[in-house]
Amino acid sequence: MAALVGAVVAALVLPVSPALAAPTIPTGGTGSLTIHKFETPDSGVTVGTGEALPSATTDAWTPVPGVTFRVRQVNTIDLTTNAGWDAAAALADRFNAAGGDVNSITSGSPAYTLGAAKAPDAAVTDGDGIQKFSALPIGLYLVEEVGVPTQIDGENVGVTPAAPFLVTVPITNQAGNEWLYEVHAYPKNAVISQPEKTVTDSGVVQVGDQTKWTVSAEIQGTPADLDGNGVIEGNQEKYHFDFFAMVDDLDPRLKPLTGGDYNLTHFEVKLSGGVTSDEVIVLRDYYSVGYTAATNQLRMVLRADALAMLPDHHGGTITFTFYTTALESGTISNTADVYTHQYRAESGSVVRPEPGTPGGPATTTTATQKFGGIRVLKTDDANQALAGAEFEVYTGLLPSGAPDPAKKVTVSPTGGTAVATWTSDANGELVIDGLRYSDWADGEDIDLDDSDVVGDADGEDAANASKFITYYLVEVKAPEGYSLLGAPVKFTVRDQAAETGESDLDVVNVPVNAGFQLPLTGGTGTTLLFTVGGLLVAGGVVYLLAARRRRGQAAADTTSTLALQ
Structure with missing residues (x-):
């Protein structure tokens, strides 16, 4: 070395x-x-x-x-x-x-x-x-x-x-x-700009959806006298690298996608810009990725042929992209560490030095994604709890106001059971959990004034309007004796679901036909109708017979008159 x-x-x-x-x-x-x-x-x-x-x-x-x-x-x-x-x-x-x-x-x-x-x-x-x-x-x-x-x-x-x-x-x-x-x-x-970690989840709706994370660092090597002549010259000596790694100790609520071809399916490493090259180079077989399930640690280490490329990209950027799914709701924040020195330890074992210690890394900015939910209380108009009501959730409606089938939400936590329908319990409660915050996307608050409108307040970027999620609660089965809701109920997610006994959203059902009773076949009312109808028919027959008698009598009288003449 x-x-x-x-x-x-x-x-x-x-x-x-x-x-x-x-x-x-x-x-x-x-x-x-x-x-x-x-x-x-x-x-x-x-x-x-x-x-x-x-x-x-x-x-x-x-x-x-x-x-x-x-x-x-x-x-x-x-x-x-x-x-x-x-x-x-x-x-x-x-x-x-x-x-x-x-x-x-x-x-x-x-x-x-x-x-x-x-x-x-x-x-x-x-x-x-x-x-x-x-x-x-x-x-x-x-x-x-x-x-x-x-x-x-x-x-x-x-x-x-x-x-x-x-x-x-x-x-x-x-x-x-x-x-x-x-x-x-x-x-x-x-001394480089602090490495960055970013999250791209504006297209994510619920836990289980794939989320993109990117770790970026400025490329700055260390001088090395490779030929031993006492002078540092040329990019390879001025910006030398003998090691480069990015290590991410993931939050336990995140699971990285690691199946398939590590270097092509779920990961990407690329170089961009630099002193002698402004092209973007996607490294495919020039790095290795490791994952330790016990600690939920993801590692990317450049190989020797990639290290030799870095000096020509001095001042440029190296990025490592990977994907995760969330296992449950919560505010999930993460940083990553960028190493430019080989891991070393005095104990004889290879361990990672902490940031700020000899051989330690530079730590990235923090990236955060947020998942939460709501607690719904289902009651009648007398505020009595209703059990057995079934609901679905959508993120969009058709022009008619009906729920858009393409926007139906199925919460599918990794390793868990998919949920597409939520049912109120004996207390009239149901919890819809695992939904992305309506007002939080790509690591930032996009609705600063909590108005459900993005771009109407100072500091809000109207371009983020499409990232805001409005959810719709649709009742698909009403409790026995009660009517379905006439229209979807709009709601947003901005926090974790309320505790038991409290609610974020109250939904009231009315009795079938709004409490009015319709006539029933075979009942007293129809008997009365049949009776009245029978009398009318009988009266009609009597009237018809009487009319015929009158017409017959009139004809006989006419015949008698003609005969006398």
């Missing part, structure tokens, strides 16, 4: 025959270590020598205040002896070959212990990016960056801690003719 700028200083400058390089180091002597923290410059980078760099070199660099370093002495290495320098050189080689793994110091052969942390002159780097450790006993020291700022000048930033490095106090000067007791180190690493 190539030596990093400001890293493994001892391995770079330790003399082969230290006794000939300078006067004897006095027993009991002391020195100091001044650490200068700058953002990685775009050009003019050289390998550190332990000497202070001229202001003409550093004036154009940007200091990083608020950084904390930990300095610990490697015990039992005596630099007042040649044997001690030989041991330091061997350990530096071992440490360098292990990629700066602290474990190579404490569990290698021979194994060394580390002393207590030395007290710095100031707790963190100052406005010039400097933190000094004075009165250090002669020795070999491990330097680790253990604390990084999350803001610089009021702006959220991501500062990835520099890799640990070894340095001796004193160190020979560049000319090789004297000892330097005032040692200067310049561990550089990129």
Whole structure:
């Protein structure tokens, strides 16, 4: 592995025959270590020598205040002896070959212990990016960056801690003719805009629907003298990467989609922009994805061929996209961690360093999605609970006002039972749960004034209007003796469902036919009608017979009259 700028200083400058390089180091002597923290410059980078760099070199660099370093002495290495320098050189080689793994110091052969942390002159780097450790006993020291700022000048930033490095106090000067007791180190690493995590769920209606998450980070490498010529030049050396990973410890209410082809079906990694390339490159076989179900952890690690692409995209963006489904309702917030150093640990096991610790990650912004519900109370017009009413939920209506069959909601939590119909219990209550908040989409509140209209208040983006969800409650079976609701009932979801005994929505049913009684076949009323009808018919027959008799009598009278004539 190539030596990093400001890293493994001892391995770079330790003399082969230290006794000939300078006067004897006095027993009991002391020195100091001044650490200068700058953002990685775009050009003019050289390998550190332990000497202070001229202001003409550093004036154009940007200091990083608020950084904390930990300095610990490697015990039992005596630099007042040649044997001690030989041991330091061997350990530096071992440490360098292990990629700066602290474990190579404490569990290698021979194994060394580390002393207590030395007290710095100031707790963190100052406005010039400097933190000094004075009165250090002669020795070999491990330097680790253990604390990084999350803001610089009021702006959220991501500062990835520099890799640990070894340095001796004193160190020979560049000319090789004297000892330097005032040692200067310049561990550089990129200060980037805080990595971002975003959620895209405007098309999500209920738990179980697929949600898209994206983790994005600015591409900033670390200088490395790959060819050992003492000069950092070219993109591969100026913006070097030997590791890159994005790790997401998902909320337990989320389940990532991991079936099928990991690198094609449910995941995407791409590079965009940069110093020598403005194209978008979708990486397919250049990364690996791992998932640990026990901890619900999702990991994306770039392979070597992808790492070699990153320097040409310095200043650009790398994004990792994946998908989840929600298991239950709630406000679900998540961040991810972006690593540019290999995981290391002193214990001998490989564990992830925490943010702000040596080799630790930059943490993204927080992305949030929200699922909730409502508690419905079903009563009659006398406020008596009604059991057995069945409802469906829709997110849209037809022009006629009827529910749109294409907008029917079926809540299908991953690993759970799908629910498409909700029934009121003996208390007249039913809970509809697992619905996306009406006014929350793509990680933000889209209806700031809670008016159910997006774009009518300051700060509201009218373009988000289509993301707002209005739900419709449709009764499909009324309790016995009661009428169905005449129209869908509109409602919104802005919170979790109310507790038992309370309600978010009251729905009242009226008796069948609004309480009016219709005539019944076979009853007393129809008997009366039949009786009256019978009398009318009988009367008609009597009238008909009487009329016929009158007509017959009139005809007989006419015949008699004609005969007399």
